[in-house]
């Protein structure tokens with residue numbers, strides 16, 4: 001991870017360790033080490049390393065050897081959270097609280113962990129969630145609907161900085177029959193993204209069911225990265241029952257074309273998806289050869305925000321970090337609002353834009369609220385806001 005060669009293990013007392021992969025003695029790989037009651041023992045000459053890098057034994061050395069007191073092996077702290085293991089690779093004196101998003105603490109929510117490796121630079125994979133236009137084309141119009149037909153309707157998309165520029169959220173508003181469907185999605189710097197329900201359909205009213213995915217996209221090295229996160233399963237999501245827990249796990253997730261292993265090259269040509277599109281950009285996509293358009297505003301914002309954060313950290317500042325609410329969880333933006341607004345003789349694109357802005361504003365304003373009451377409040381404020389729009393002549397009464 002992050003350009004470092006590391007070995008992850010669980011010792012016989014059940015503790016996880018993440019150590020530099022090459023032994024401090026003569027550099028053989030600790031991935032051939034033998035796990036011990038406490039730590040891991042190098043296979044070559046038996047040096048024993050604790051999970052914090054303390055050298056516990058150098059058995060071939062004389063008792064008076066000072067190696068154990070003068071040397072510490074590289075190690076990072078690890079913790080498990082709902083399946084995946086997380087490591088903090090920054091300076092120890094700046095260790096942050098573990099970031100628990102509100103979506104990771106929902107009652108009755110089943111979080112199924114997954115991870116996917118991409119043989120590509122992390123940025124072109126990480127910026128994809130700020131590009132909802134690809135859902136119109138790649139996922140729907142070009143390929144006859146990976147999810148539901150409503151995804152092919154042209155949306156009105158707007159992108160917004162989060163407070164203190166800790167991330168970006170977008171509002172993605174479209175008409176589908178009698179409904180206006182607004183999705184909010186987010187990227188929090190440096191690497192967290194949440195899309196709403198991946199199988200959402202705009203065929204009834206809904207007020208802010210939460211996310212289908214919480215994921216981190218992390219560089220392995222310059223030319224490869226790993227997505228790690230969870231698929232969320234609960235009764236408010238995926239009402240059409242298209243998701244499949246059995247297809248979620250190591251190297252797999254339950255929607256089409258997300259890995260390089262499940263399909264042949266020809267199948268990828270016939271029905272391309274995210275994997276083909278992002279791998280197709282090359283090992284490290286060349287920004288100088290791109291032609292960004294108006295649909296790429298979120299991608300451009302993401303790159304600017306990251307560049308700004310990288311420069312700030314290089315100058316000694318702390319990285320941008322979202323703040324938790326009183327309950328200790330970080331409130332997030334992603335969800336769907338689907339509201340019945342029959343078509344009328346007003347400018348419908350302008351209407352979609354107004355409803356999108358209304359939902360975005362309400363979602364942002366309700367961030368400080370307890371999760372248990374936020375959803376009902378979002379419904380109340382969106383309905384009231386829509387009535388006000390109607391009174392102003394922007395929406396049908």
Ligand code: FES
Nearest residue numbers: 023025026042045
């Ligand atoms: S190389 Fe690991 S103990 Fe010698």
Ligand SMILES: [Fe+2]
Nearest residue numbers: 134135139274
């Ligand atoms: Fe996608």
